[in-house]
Amino acid sequence: MRALLRTLVERLASLRITVVLLVLAMVLVVIATLDQVHLGIWAVQAKYFRSFVVVQQLPGTGVSIPFFPGGYLIGGALLINLLCAQFLRFTLTWRNLGLHFTHFGIILLLVGELLTGLLAVESHLTLDTGDTKNYAEASFERELAVIDVTDPAFDQVWAVPLSRLSRREPIALPGCPLTLLPLQFHENANFFMRRDAPNAPASPATLGFGPAVVVQPAEPTYRPNEENAPTAFVEFRGPDGPVGVMLATLAIERPQTFTAAGRTYAVVLRRTRIYFDFSLSLLEFRHDKYPGTEIPRNFSSRVRLRSAEGAEDRQVRIYMNNPLRHGGYTFYQSGFKNNDRTTILQVVRNPGWLLPYIACVISGLGLLYHFILTLAGFLQRRRATAATTA
Amino acid sequence: MKRYLPLLAGVVALLCVAVTLVLPKNRDAFDTQGFGRLPVLVGGRLKPLDTVARTSLLLIQNRQRVKTPDGHSLTPNQWLLDALFKPALADTYQVFRIDNNEVLALLRLSPDDGAGGVRFSFAQLAPHLDDLDQQAERAAQLESPEQNAYEREVLKLRNRLHTYLGLRYSLQLPESDDFAAEVIRFEQILPEALAATEAKMAGKTADENLVKELAGYLKKFQLLSGRATMLAIPPPPAITDHNAWSNFGDALLASFATSRVPQPVRDYAALGSAWRAGNPELFNRAVTALGEHLVGRDDPRLPRTALEFRFNHAEPFYWAAALYVLVALLGFVSWLVWPDVLARSALRVGVVAWLLTTAGIAARMYIESRPPVTNLYSSALFVGWVGSGLALLLERFFRNSIGNVVAGVLGFVTLLVAHHLQFSGDTMEMMRAVLDDNFWLATHVVTITMGYGACFVAGVLALVFVLRGTLSRSLDPETAQALLRMTYGAVCFATLFSLVGTVLGGIWADQSWGRFWGWDPKENGALVIVLWNAVILHARWGKLVGPRGFMNLAIFGNCITAASWFGVNMLGVGLHSYGFMDSAFFWLCAFWASQLAIIGLGCLPPHLWRSRAAVEA
DSSP: OHHHHHHHHHHHTOHHHHHHHHHHHHHHHHHHHHHHHHHOHHHHIIIIISSSEEEEEOTTSSOEEEEEEOHHHHHHHHHHHHHHHHHHHOOOOTTTHHHHHHHHHHHHHHHHHHHHHHHOEEEEEEEETTOEEEEEEEEEEEEEEEEEOSSTTOOEEEEEEHHHHTTTOOEEOTTSSOEEEEEEEESEEEEEEGGGOTTSOOOSOOSTTGGGEEEEEEOOOOOTTOOOOOEEEEEEEETTEEEEEEEEETTSOOOEEEEETTEEEEEEEEEEEEEEEEEEEEEEEEEEEOTTSOOEEEEEEEEEEEETTSSOEEEEEEETTBOEEETTEEEEEEEEETTTTEEEEEEEEOTTTHHHHHHHHHHHHHHHHHHHHHHHHHHHHHHHHHHHHO | OGGGHHHHHHHHHHHHHHHHTSOOOOSSSSOHHHHHHOEEEETTEEEEHHHHHHHHHHHHHSSSOEEOTTSOEEOHHHHHHHHHHOHHHHTTSEEEEOOOHHHHHHTTOOGGGSBTTTEEEHHHHGGGHHHHHHHHHHHHTSOGGGOOHHHHHHHHHHHHHHHHHHHHTTSSOTTOSOHHHHHHHHHHHHHHHHHHHHHHHTTOOOOHHHHHHHHHHHHHHHHHHHHOOOBOBOOOTTOOOTTOOBOHHHHHHHHHHHSSOOHHHHHHHHHHHHHHHTOHHHHHHHHHHHHHTTTTOOOTHHHHHHHHHHHHHHOHHHHHHHHHHHHHHHHHHHTTSOHHHHHHHHHHHHHHHHHHHHHHHHHHHHHHTSOSOSSHHHHHHHHHHHHHHHHHHHHHHHOSSHHHHHHHHHHHHHHHHHHHHGGGSOTTOOOOGGGOOHHHIIIIIHHHHHHHHHHHHHHHHHHHHHHHHHHOSOOOHHHHHHHHHHHHHHHHHHHHHHHHHHHHHHHHHHHHTSOSOOOOHHHHHHHHHHHHHHHHHHHHHTTOSOHHHHHHHHHHHHHHHHIIIIIHHHHOOSTTOOOOOHHHHHHHHHHHHHHHHHHHHHTSOGGGSSSHHHHHO
């Protein structure tokens, strides 16, 4: 048994496997990069890197076939290969110390990238000058928010992720008399006013603005400057039976209200909100240009940071290459709109953010050590040969 | 004689360099060189007019030389003066480069109408500019990956015309017959005309003619202010904001408030009149006055513009390219005759060429106040600098002239690439916000570019191995061993710098975008280089490849490095893209094909190699 295990580890640690995996990794990166022209960066990441197998739909058919190992598979296999090799060949000498460090750093880097893929959440915070917000809006995730607005002083919010809407099963809201039944769900859709398309079939919607709008399902887009408009028809049921059907879409982000069981509810499909225990207010946004040109020189946002309990209240400047790190979140100057009156901050929560830094330092030092050692050896040998030939 | 050849070669190369430092004389009585030295603020950067002339010409026609219809050749400064002050004449110079036949058809032109089939005058384009504008509007709606060759050429031509017309409105109103006289007249009537206008607005009687004349000037100056691309008028000496330069129109509009036309405006107007009238005396007096206006200012950029003028004339990269050719030739010949003497001569010339590029890069760094690599152009310079430096270092140790050949080839090719990359305009343009960070430019960009350079050194060494081994009998086992060691060293160096550079790039990305790794094409390109170098090293350590296989892997490294360096920019996606380059794509494909062909040669079994012993050992 032990012998078998040892043979297995020996096989797994083979340099031949390393080379094959490195070549596969390279090919994966190359095809993924080329595919970015069609798919855009986010879809490519999901398809090629954050997957075990790359699946490609054959053009013209609905058939999808796996055609290449994905990032998780190759990365995982490299990790196993590397661990086996380290386990098998690990001898600590001054000569190979640098290589050990390098490989250990690479292991950390792979683990860090895995953690980032699993744990990191990216969102955006859009602030007008003078605005204050204590939440960011997720870049990709969307939610259907059902808000009990009966009490003007207090809102109770239920948020349903879109993945549940696409399943078309009844959704009960804990502590709320309402049940949701998704009738239709589209990743993306276009909209017309019903008065412009009088011959369109009747809308399933009975509440809110839904009846006045015609929905035309559309292919999801991956272009960097376009956004999908996820759209759903949802039936609301109260304790006394159906209340009505509502059209909810990201394209029309206006809360629609209705009354059921004596309470008033507002419904809106919006970017998933991530709440902080502090708030940010935009005091000033600056967009400097080089004189006589339109070339941007700097974007910067002066914001006021206040914690909920009032322990902290200070001014911060967020600008290019100088993010604000606070409460586990990092805020980056990402964009602007509205004639330089509105700033867009990218907000990232990545518990593993330090790992790559540590990995890099270890790897870099290891490589540098090994390189200097090799160079010194080379120079010494040369001096020796020069001495013998002289 | 033979003994002194290395010394002689070094001295001749140094003389070549010395000659470049001599400033050329004016061609005639006009002090056009002095004119070229005058600083202006264009594209956010203070630079001499000489640079404006050269970069405009490179952008418009991809070369600096101008031929007039009657066969005279003009210096860039003479052309700029004509474009600024004699627009009707300059419009007849065939300087607009058009490479696309569909665009020519749009303008009702054929290649036969142009100089060399590709250069046309503004006068030839003028009748159909509306058509061009329409097409350009349409093309501009598309995102760059969706534009075809025709649409890109239309946009390029519009950009060229925009640059040209911007110059024309920079220092005078082209519609005016004698702008200097107008400026003088304007200043004369200004106090009275202002008073008359005020009186009129107050409802009192006023000199209607004066009011009308002043309104006419206002309209003209507003036109100038909107169209001029050059900020030529320095701030008054008392103002401390070094960036408060204004364009001609704005300076004239400002005089409505001060009742005085700034002295530089008058001087430039006089300079223009003198150039038009062909009066060198007045012209030179205006040039001197404009220069003196800036004497004694504490703007730290002024000495840099003076150096830039010298740098433009010295053309260090042009001369270095010529010297690198000599290095490669001497290196080749040394494999046939006089190995020792010629190898040492080549090394001397190579060191001079390398020092010359060093000086050129250092001058650019001083002028820009930036680390060496800021854009694709400077990356080409730096790749060549690192590559040939490394190769010369290897030559210093191995003394088999291989380092010379590699340094010569790499130095020349990268400078050639750089030459073709400067057609997009000023190569020292200002850095966009996210890139405006000297720390990261100095660390990430420099290390990654050093990685590129080292990869190419390994690749070219491998080329020498395969070509010499298969095509000649000159590759003896000892040299083959030396080549293997050199290539191995270069691959190690490349791995170190690519990995560290990629990782530093990740840290920069984490600082500015919030993700260490974003799978952006440029990042992926760097990663692929690291992976490939890792493949080469592990394949060698695992004894999976012999000498031939190792060398072939290193040659493929050339393909990968070139793809990552340029191919990624051609994808037209991602945060790092600099726009598609059609002809560059052709050359990239040709380069790949050549490398693959040589790899095919390298795959020949050992008994078909002419230097059989080298690969069988």
